Amino acid sequence: xxxxxxxxEGGTGTGGQKLPFSRAVEAGGWLRVSGQTPMTxxxxxxxxxxxxxxxxxxxxxxxxxxxxxxxxDVVHVTAVLTDARYFSSFNxxxxxxxxxxxxxxxxxxxxxxxxxxxxxxxxxxxxxxx
Numbered sequence: 001x002x003x004x005x006x007x008x009e010g011g012t013g014t015g016g017q018k019l020p021f022s023r024a025v026e027a028g029g030w031l032r033v034s035g036q037t038p039m040t041x042x043x044x045x046x047x048x049x050x051x052x053x054x055x056x057x058x059x060x061x062x063x064x065x066x067x068x069x070x071x072x073d074v075v076h077v078t079a080v081l082t083d084a085r086y087f088s089s090f091n092x093x094x095x096x097x098x099x100x101x102x103x104x105x106x107x108x109x110x111x112x113x114x115x116x117x118x119x120x121x122x123x124x125x126x127x128x129x130x
Contacts, residue, residue, distance in 0.1 A: 031124040049086040053090050057120060064124060073124040087107065
């Protein structure tokens with residue numbers, strides 16, 4: 001089994017800091033996408049929970065598509081919200097994104113190290129790549 005790393009050279013985080021992890025790692029048909037926040041070019045995009053959730057998932061989807069995976073390949077999502085009151089709005093965006101392909105999920109409320117409202121990661125699987 002080989003391991004392929006996407007973005008292992010390190011991305012850019014807030015304040016231009018170099019990030020010490022891969023955007024995603026693929027092995028044995030699995031793709032694990034690192035937690036994504038509502039950032040563009042290393043900076044958090046302001047907005048409410050709906051806008052921030054869409055952008056965080058868009059960032060995951062872009063990495064997935066780069067690796068050859070689609071929304072139908074997502075088997076699990078981990079979501080962190082900074083306020084429990086965001087849960088209903090987050091769920092609406094989640095349902096829009098996954099539609100007929102709802103993955104398993106955990107959603108918790110925690111502080112984030114980045115000043116935003118949401119962070120999500122995804123785990124994907126494709127048997128043809130195992």
